[in-house]
Amino acid sequence: xxxxxxxxxxxxxxxxxxxxxxxxxxxxxxxxxxxxxxxxxxxxxxxxxxxxxxxxxxxxxxxxxxxxxxxxxxxxxxxxxxxxxxxxxxxxxxxxxxxxxxxxxxxxxxxxxxxxxxxxxxxxxxxxxxxxxxxxxxxxxxxxxxxxxxxxxxxxxxxxxxxxxxxxxxxxxxxxxxxxxxxxxxxxxxxxxxxxxxxxxxxxxxxxxxxxxxxxxxxxxxxxxxxxxxxxxxxxxxxxxxxxxxxxxxxxxxxxxxxxxxxxxxxxxxxxxxxxxxxxxxxxxxxxxxxxxxxxxxxxxxxxxxxxxxxxxxxxxxxxxxxxxxxxxxxxxxxxxxxxxxxxxxxxxxxxxxxxxxxxxxxxxxxxxxxxxxxxxxxxxxxxxxxxxxxxxxxxxxxxxxxxxxxxxxxxxxxxxxxxxxxxxxxxxxxxxxxxxxxxxxxxxxxxxxxxxxxxxxxxxxxxxxxxxxxxxxxxxxxxxxxxxxxxxxxxxxxxxxxxxxxxxxxxxxxxxxxxxxxxxxxxxxxxxx
Numbered sequence: 405x406x407x408x409x410x411x412x413x414x415x416x417x418x419x420x421x422x423x424x425x426x427x428x429x430x431x432x433x434x435x436x437x438x439x440x441x442x443x444x445x446x447x448x449x450x451x452x453x454x455x456x457x458x459x460x461x462x463x464x465x466x467x468x469x470x471x472x473x474x475x476x477x478x479x480x481x482x483x484x485x486x487x488x489x490x491x492x493x494x495x496x497x498x499x500x501x502x503x504x505x506x507x508x509x510x511x512x513x514x515x516x517x518x519x520x521x522x523x524x525x526x527x528x529x530x531x532x533x534x535x536x537x538x539x540x541x542x543x544x545x546x547x548x549x550x551x552x553x554x555x556x557x558x559x560x561x562x563x564x565x566x567x568x569x570x571x572x573x574x575x576x577x578x579x580x581x582x583x584x585x586x587x588x589x590x591x592x593x594x595x596x597x598x599x600x601x602x603x604x605x606x607x608x609x610x611x612x613x614x615x616x617x618x619x620x621x622x623x624x625x626x627x628x629x630x631x632x633x634x635x636x637x638x639x640x641x642x643x644x645x646x647x648x649x650x651x652x653x654x655x656x657x658x659x660x661x662x663x664x665x666x667x668x669x670x671x672x673x674x675x676x677x678x679x680x681x682x683x684x685x686x687x688x689x690x691x692x693x694x695x696x697x698x699x700x701x702x703x704x705x706x707x708x709x710x711x712x713x714x715x716x717x718x719x720x721x722x723x724x725x726x727x728x729x730x731x732x733x734x735x736x737x738x739x740x741x742x743x744x745x746x747x748x749x750x751x752x753x754x755x756x757x758x759x760x761x762x763x764x765x766x767x768x769x770x771x772x773x774x775x776x777x778x779x780x781x782x783x784x785x786x787x788x789x790x791x792x793x794x795x796x797x798x799x800x801x802x803x804x805x806x807x808x809x810x811x812x813x814x815x816x817x818x819x820x821x822x823x824x825x826x827x828x829x830x831x832x833x834x835x836x837x838x839x840x841x842x843x844x845x846x847x848x849x850x851x852x853x854x855x856x857x858x859x860x861x862x863x864x865x866x867x868x869x870x871x872x873x874x875x876x877x878x879x880x881x882x883x884x885x886x887x888x889x890x891x892x893x894x895x896x897x898x899x900x901x902x903x904x905x906x907x908x909x910x911x912x913x914x915x916x917x918x919x920x921x922x923x924x925x926x927x928x929x930x931x932x933x934x
Contacts, residue, residue: 407446429931440631512860611767613669775866777851
């Protein structure tokens with residue numbers, strides 16, 4: 405096997421694609437359980453090299469200063485935001501359905517006419533959008549190349565990021581604004597920014613764990629382990645399921661692993677915050693490293709690898725290097741209020757009303773309780789997407805540069821398994837028949853892949869490819885009635901008992917809406933209709 409050769413599924417992908425949904429779903433889920441995505445070894449080399457570049461450039465910007473010094477942390481934050489804002493971090497490469505080119509980001513956002521998601525109503529990028537994005541990159545580089553980090557250098561970033569977010573929320577989310585932008589505001593205005601930066605870090609851990617207090621996370625564990633490059637033993641992967649291949653619900657092993665991970669994620673901010681120099685601080689750092697090494701070593705879909713490196717580094721630069729600074733020492737009061745909004749109010753609203761807030765701003769990381777969409781193109785009507793200006797071709801055309809068509813179909817088909825094997829994906833056995841009469845007549849594509857092609861970035865947030873993107877695409881492509889149908893599914897609210905859904909035709913509008921009960925999904929296999 406070559407570096408780029410994926411693991412082939414145990415069926416003929418061309419024959420598989422022509423089968424009814426129930427049979428396709430069963431076969432692809434059984435394949436995922438023991439093979440995962442089938443990621444080629446070369447993909448992992450790509451991500452390893454990318455992490456190396458990320459760390460190396462940070463040291464280039466910091467120069468000879470000690471790695472835990474305040475200036476090193478400040479530059480790490482600015483560099484991380486720029487790295488993500490260029491599209492080089494999360495949402496890059498083949499594990500996000502980005503095959504050729506492996507990056508989106510700047511390849512889209514420097515081009516007028518590409519599709520955007522604006523709060524002001526514009527559908528495509530203007531020269532003003534491009535100019536603001538160039539200004540953000542330039543101001544970031546100016547701060548990184550300066551020997552000192554001053555408020556005057558950071559203030560342009562504080563101003564530009566929200567403006568760009570209003571004009572295109574895709575870029576705002578790609579910048580990981582809930583972490584990096586929030587910290588840059590603290591660096592700019594706080595009297596002693598270390599306490600405020602600690603607050604950001606603590607919130608990231610806490611709400612990541614808090615969001616997993618539901619029935620979704622055990623299925624995440626199984627799906628992730630089945631795709632882990634380190635857990636390649638089929639017998640171990642089968643342990644994640646109740647009774648492979650007939651019952652692919654999360655096993656007791658996966659469930660307890662999920663509970664342990666949630667407990668660890670909730671424990672880390674408490675232990676780190678209370679630790680003092682000595683054994684307790686060593687324990688705190690060991691917990692941090694253990695948590696993020698587990699996440700990173702599994703190379704999860706979406707690949708937030710550099711972000712995990714930054715969080716571990718932040719633990720050492722803030723808590724290990726400055727145990728004497730309290731997170732409660734934030735001043736002046738406007739900074740404290742800003743942090744209260746960003747780190748408490750928005751995440752709480754995002755958990756209580758998840759359809760209103762991006763899972764990134766709500767810090768509901770990898771909980772398995774995400775919004776998602778499915779786009780269904782009748783026949784070859786997907787070719788109408790060529791009317792949109794992009795830097796990436798139709799997903800199969802990207803893969804055809806490397807593989808024959810059956811291999812391409814096999815890889816893209818695994819994305820169906822990734823969706824179905826999460827608890828929320830089991831709703832599709834109910835929703836697909838409501839959307840189309842015969843799935844075999846339609847090209848099934850997860851909205852993540854659509855966003856990757858049309859917006860230049862995707863990272864598990866179905867709100868990036870909901871009705872607003874559909875409206876923008878329809879305005880440019882003009883699909884006829886029945887040619888494009890979309891299913892939009894919202895996450896489960898904290899304390900809720902269901903998932904809300906909507907089904908729309910690109911040309912005629914909404915066809916159906918309703919709810920699917922979580923208890924029904926827990927009792928159902930991914931491929932079995934009620």
